[in-house]
Amino acid sequence: MKPIELLQPASGALDLEILGLSKHFGDVAALDDVSLHIPAGSFHALLGENGAGKSTLVKCLVGYYTADKGTVLVDQREVEIPTPREASKLGIGMVYQHFTLVPSMTVAENLVIARGALPALLNWREERARLAAFMETLPFKLPLDKPAGGLAAGEKQKVEIIKQLYLQRRLLILDEPTSVLTLDEADEALGLIKQLARNQQLSVLIITHKFREVSAYADAVTVLRRGRYAGHGKVAELTVDQMAEMMVGSAVARDAAPRANRPAIPEGAARLRIQQLTALGDHGLPVLKNIDLSVYPGEILGIAGVSGNGQKALIEVLIGQREKSGGKVQVHGKDYSGRRAELALCKVNSLPEEPLRNACVGNLSVADNLALRNYDQPPLARSGWINWRALRAQAKTYVENFRIKTDGIDAKIQTLSGGNVQRAVLARELSHPVDLLIVANPVFGLDFNAVAETHSRLLAARAQGTAILLVSEDLDELLELSDRIVVMSEGEIVFEVDAAHADIRELGRHMAGSHALAEATA
Amino acid sequence: MLTKRLDRWLPLMESVGIPIAALLLAMLIFAIFVAIIGQSPATVFYLLYQGGFGSAFAWQNSLLRAAPLILTGLAVAIPAQAGMVIIGGEGALALGALAGAVAGVALSGLPPHGVQAGILFAGMLGGGVWIGLSGWLRHYRGVNETISSLLLSYIGIALLNHFVEGPLKDPASLNKPSTRPIGDVNMIGNLPGMEVHYGLLFGALFALVTWIALRFTTIGFSLRIVGGNPRAAQMAGLRVGWWVVGAAAMGGAAAGMAGAIEVAAVQGAANASVLAGYGYAGILVAFIARQNPLAVIPVAILLGGINAAGGILQRRLDMPDATVLVLQGIAFVVIIASETLSGRLRVWRSTPAPVKPAIPATGASV
Known part of the structure; x- marks a missing residue:
């Protein structure tokens, strides 16, 4: 809880500039010389794959991490943010993917306790008056006396945002704020923020994987890749295609392992065959929709996709951590459910993330x-x-x-x-010896040498005839290792291509989802 | 090289040393308590020793109490291997006693050994189903097993009282409502040359078999994986639900067997006397033994001795016989508190172990 000087007058949106920010964890550079500028009242999107350094960047801004190098300027003045308290004093607040409201308390109580450092005895009449005055300034009404636990997800996220406004934040950082919201709820919450930014009440920095949200709401976008700055531009001047390309990178690194030297994939029956596979996510919504896949001996099948499109659930189903709700999984032509005896008999191993x-x-x-x-x-x-x-x-x-x-x-x-x-x-x-290997983001968080070693071991297993299913959010890794690549989007396989002839732009477009495809063909 | 060897033995030293130190601290606190109520701590400890282990008679008395304590200790220690904290041993013991008594009456007429086997089996089944239910609730319904086992325990005790005072009451049992007696021929007798019944041997065998299974077989290995990380267990192809329910049921079976033995070796019928608090004391036994089934045996004998000494404190010093419960209570609190120390007493370590998260915290949502 951070104490807030409520008497200090709000001064509206702030201007944030970051210069050359770097942060290392051990040997791994999570953030390397990243700069960006958010003018007062603008809505800025931060794009990047998993592990690109987005969360590290914003955690430096709200004081959870201290950057190793670099400068942060607020309203053109250099500032230090060693702890969340300082971030709070500067008016920088964060809305998380998951809710931080106390479910059993009313919305009003949640707003009041957020102030932190409360007096021992609360004068509720005074607090209510203050809340009422504050609500007058909002474009819509909140059910102040409802318990927060009884609100729909969209309403809760709105309360989270309102809470930040009540704390008189001047820069709002949103970390995938819509991942638990429906489309309409997301539009409602982001619409509110957009309006506040337009009124110069707030500046906004949003982390998202959804190109739709970037196109609809953001003014400008900065793209990170592997901890580095990878591109920047005004949303109005960029196509979704170009953004996707910045995010997944150019195809420069892909010739690192010469494909020609690899043994050819022998003819044979599929080792893993997935038919019409469906599964439900943690919230009971379908995360896998009629997946059809086959992996052949001596082949690496890469599964590309932006985080949160069902790849994780697919891995969980295959390694026995999630029940499937329909469809078939067969190994060596026989139904497979991941029991211990089958694992040993079919020689199925896995490298989960x-x-x-x-x-x-x-x-x-x-x-x-x-x-x-x-x-x-x-x-x-x-x-x-x-x-x-x-x-x-x-x-x-x-x-x-x-x-x-x-x-x-x-x-x-x-x-x-x-x-x-x-x-x-x-x-x-x-x-x-392994017949089938299920792999997910195998080099996540590893240093350079460990990455190279892991990749060479995977290629060695492939050479020995192992069928490998590789899920990765790093397109370079997929292009380097895979023989075939399929793209998952919104729980479906939307695209398949021979890796040797894969066009990174086309992959990026399919990863960005149907929205981007519609735009591209329009 | 010496430090290397020390490292190897450190876990053992730790798992023996910490509980012993905790017990000594508990005795110190108890001594202060005794001094405050105006008795000499030295006399009290001497009498505790005399009453528990000072004579052949005292030993027999202690061992008689140790028999059910071994089993109720296992009722906590076995589920603990799968990562559960079960405290419903008393209820499982009650249902074990009830099931045992019913089986004993139903099977009367068979050869005594057959009847006895039936009683023990029925007791294990009764207790096993009850605590197994706790495991089921935990795995398939997400109910905290500690709470559910305690609540189920109250229901089990109530069921015993209901049947003993109602539908199954022997009309001949007037001042102490009981089920119909299983008959003297069917009673479990004493170990040769001792005034201690075979229940002690059964309990010790149960503990020994459990220890061997956990230590030397794949059963124990699987159980440790399930208890340590259910997600990794799923990846390894283990049926987590099956193991969780199974471990809970085995624990319940141990407590149920304790109840059945109380019926078949002591009471001769199910009645409220079987509820002597062994189920709860078993929690203390398991925690002092650090959930090790083999260590449960000596710890149960120690606590049996302390229990047995309650009477002598009452007779000689006119102290309430609940005094020993105060000692047990203090010991329990100190033992639980000392649990947090394990893994931190590595002052002799040759190299400090690096403790790093596997993946930088950034990873989670970037």
Whole structure:
């Protein structure tokens, strides 16, 4: 909670300029020399793939991170933002993807407590008068006495925005504010903000994956890629096509691994066949709509798409973390549901994203985690009895072969660094022959060397005839590794292309969704 | 090299050292409490020892109480392997006693060993279904298993009282409502040469088998994966729901067996006397034992001894026999508080373990 001087007069939208901002986490540059300018009262969009550095940038602005280098200017004056308190004093506020309202309290109570540093005894008459006066200035009414928990998602997000206004913010940062809203709700919330910006009450910086919102609401756009500035322009002067291209990058890096040297894909039956697959998301809405896919032995099938278009759900269904609601998944021509016996029989392995969350047991040892796939198979176990000596021997071999840096094989795996957790998972999943490998964003958060190593191991597995399904939000990675690329958008496969002949612009256009396609053909 | 070897033994030293230190601290606090009510702590501790372990008679008394405590301790320790905190052992014990008594009467006429086996099995089934329900609620309905097991425990106790005082009441049991007796021939007898019934052996065997299964078989390994990270368990192809319900049911079965043994070896029928608080004391046993099924055995004997000494404190010092409950309560609080210490006593470590998040926090939503 940040105390706010309510008596200080609001001074309307502020002018923000960022010069050469950089932020490193260990060896990974999350943000590298990024500059942008938001004039007072403008609506500025920040675009980029996952891991492009958008969140790092705004977290530096609201004081959660301190930048390593660079300058932030507010109204042409240099400022320091070491903590959220300073951000708050400057009038910089943030609206998150998820709601921060207290569900059991009324809207009015939520607005009042947001001020922080409240007196021990609240004078509700005075607070109400102040709220009423404030509401007069708004273009619409809020149900002040309704519990926040009873509001629809769109209303809640509006209250979040109103809360920021009540706190007299002058710059509003929105982090994917519409990801839990329907189309109409999104328009309502963004429409309100747009109006406030136009009235010079606010400047706006919005992170979004949705080109529709950028085209409809933003004045200008800055694009980040892999932590670097990748482009900038007035929305009026840019096509969605051009924005998509800035976001996914040019096809410069793609000849890093010469495709010609790779073994050809042998003829054969599909190893993984997905037919009419559907699944529901966490909120009960369909996230996968009639997916049809096949992956052949010795092939890497890349799945491209902007974050949040169903790729994550697809991976979850394939590795058993989400129930499918319809359709068929077959491996080696037989129905497949991801049970342990099938995994071993069909030799299906996976490298899910966020390995510590999805593929490891943090409080178990490195040795135990390395045995997660085969602890119940010989030589690690015979008729149910575990051979601890064999299990430890396997762990030692893996640690040596994959150069996993660990404080011994008995150390808990959660004490390892991210790159080494990933190496441990690679060791476990790729040390034995694999028929089918399910991979999602395998190099996310890794440094350069670890990325190169992971990629070469995937290509080596491909050369040995493994069928690989690779989901990545990094188009360069897909172009470098894949043999075929399909694009997912809004839970559907919307495009398929041979990777050798893929046109990055065309991919970007399909990733941007039907809206962009309609515009392109218009 | 010495430090390396120390590192290897550190987890063991930690898991033994912390509970012992916590128990010593609890005894110190208890000593202060005793001094405040005007008794000599030294005398009280001496009598505690005398009453628990000072004579063959005291030992038998302690072991008699340890038998159900081992099983109710397992009722907490087994589900804990799958990441659950179950505290409904008392209710599972009540239903185990009820089911055991019903089976004992229904099977009378069979050879005594058959009847006894039937009683134990029915008790395990009764308790297993009850706590298994808690596991089911947790996995399939998202209900907190600690709360649901406690509430189910109250229902289980109420069911026992209802049936004992109502539909299943033996008309001959006047001042102490009970079910019909299972009959003297069907009672579980004493271990050879001791005044302690076979229940102690059954409890110890249950603990030993559980420990072996957890330590040396794939069952234990699977359970640790499920308990440690359900998402990773799903990825590894394990049926998380099956394991969660199974672990809860096995815990419940242990407590239910304790109830059945109380019926078949002590009371001869199900009645309110089986509800002596063993289910709750089992929580303390499991926590002191750090959820290790093998350690549950000595801890249960220790607590059985402390329980047994309640009477001697009352007779010799005229202290209320609830005094030992005060000691147990203090021990429980200190033990729970000491749990937070595990993993932090690495002063001897050769190299500090790097603790880094796997992925920079930025990753989540950029």
